[in-house]
Amino acid sequence: MVQNKYDTIINARWIITVEADNEVLENHAIAIRDGKIEAIVPASQAAGLEAREVLRLDRHVVMPGLINLHGHSAMTLLRGLADDKALMDWLTQYIWPAEGRHVRDDFVFDGACLAMAEMLRGGTTLINDMYFFHGAMARAGLASGMRTFVGCSILEFPTNYGANADDYITRALDERREFLGEERITFTLAPHAPYTVSDDTFRKVVTLAEQEDMLIHCHIHETAHEVETGLKETGVRPLARLKELGLLSPRLIAAHMVHLNEAEIALAARHGLSIAHNPTSNMKLASGIAPVKALLEAGVNVGVGTDGAASNNKLDMLAETRMGALLAKVGTLDPTAVPAYTAIRMATINGARALGIDDKVGSVAQGKMADLIAIDLSSPETAPAFDPVSHVVYAAGREQVSHVWVQGEALLRDRTLTRLDEEALLARAEDWRHRILARGE
Known part of the structure; x- marks a missing residue:
């Protein structure tokens, strides 16, 4: 072990590594240098190590940062604008009209910064986003320090951001160039959904993703209505259509995937795509219960997302992880479905x-980035704390998250944000509330 000074040493009561199933290290220390985990040793061995900062968190669990696999960060400014609506009614009658009146660069930047403050305070270190005005989203990520995947929305119809699908794609690539080389910023292609994107556009997205080595992020099979309408209009269910268009691959992150039959679960496994499970949003919009247990058993990679605050109302990944575990149990009537450690892995x-x-991230291991x-x-x-894994999933709340690090940098220290100005964010949120109310929403 290298003996010269580390940047940070974290002494923890428990470390949930997510390296091996159910692995929990007791009374260990994590040594961080240059943003990476350089050593994990028993606390007794860490006593002789030197660091610029030594933390003794003897009542705490230290674990990987939570990864929000599907969100619309800027929509935090529309939190609570329209509740208790069906998805298509919610979108067409409330959300899309409000976005048409207000969404622009400053709306996205302010909304994303507010969302990132909320997410950091809840233990989220990475957001996989999907929205418009991508430069503003990337700047918010840089301002907050969060690891940020900027999903570039693509639709056929005009919005404040683009006129048509080709315009969305051109603007996305132009904005992406500005942030190439930023380690914490990654751009993805985000065709909105099968019901808003044409076959030709999906083909262009697949070709572009391969040429530019980009991921694809898309809403798929969110509601029964979506599946039924797709079948009526095209003669096949949406996932089968997307297969024929070449979209199904390990590049694809499919958000929701609530309504799947056995053949579609096997198809997802065979093509190696990943699914972003959004349990609270799916419940609130009455979209249904995703077959998470069956997906995991088939070998499909399933992560967890919050969706946006306009359809969930909070961006709380600890609550989402708990809800994902509980919903899988009640949906299958099997209390062993999605155990606590599996939920943490998700x-x-x-x-x-x-x-x-x-x-690089996702577990506590030597050589990985210190996203903790x-x-x-x-x-x-x-x-009492019998089992820290159980407590993280079933008992702890986001208000108990005390520290957050991304790449070894403390972005939350003793519940205080280190980069974002909380009072300024609240003032901007209030300003936007007045603006939205003034326009009659």
Whole structure:
């Protein structure tokens, strides 16, 4: 072991590594240098190591940062604007009209920064986003320090951002060039959904993704209505259509995938795509219960997402992880479906695998980036602590997240954000509330 000074040493009561199933290290220390985990040793061995900062978190779980595999960060400014609606009614009657009146560069930047503050305070270190004005989203990621996947939305119809599918694609690639080389910023192609994107556009996306080595992020099989309408209009279910268009591959992150039959589960496994499971949004919009247990048993990689705050109302990955575990149990009437450690894997390493960066983040291992969080289990709500894995999934709340690091940089320290100005964000959110109300929403 290298003996010269580290940047940070974190002494933890428990470390959930997500390296081996059910692996929990007790009374160990993590040594960080240049943004990476350089050593993981028993606390007794760490006593002689030197670092610029030594933290003693003797009541805490330290674990990989949570990876939000599907979100629309800027829509935080539309939180609570329209609730208790069916998906298509919610979109066409409320959300799309509001976006048409307000979405522009400053809306996206302010909304994304607000979302990132919320996510960091809840232990999320990476967001896989999908929206418009991608430069603004990337700048928010740089401002917050979060690892940010900027999904470039592509549709056939005009919005404030683009006139048609070709315009969306051109603008996405132009904005992407500005941020090439930024280690924490990655652009993806995000055709919205089978019901908003044509065959020709999907073909262009597949070709472009291969040429530019980009991921594809798309809503698929979110509702029964979507599947039924697709079958009526094209003669096949949407997933079969996308297969024929070449979309199904390990590049694809399919958001929702609620309504699947056995053949489609096998198809997803065979083509190696990943699924972003959004349990709370799916429940709130009454979209249904995704067959997560069957997907996992088939070998499909399933991660966890919050969706946007306009359809979920909070961007709380700990709550989402808990909900994903519970919903799988009640959906199958099987209490062993999605155990606690599996749920944690879904919210960490599975998300990293979907994004093609599981060699860099998603678990606590020597050589990986120090994207870590600490959760304080000393409160009455999590006492006594028999099993830290169980507590993280079933008992702990986001208010117990005390520290967050991305690439070794502390972005949350003792519940205080280090980069983002909380008061300024709240003032901007209030300003946007007045603007939206003034336009009659």
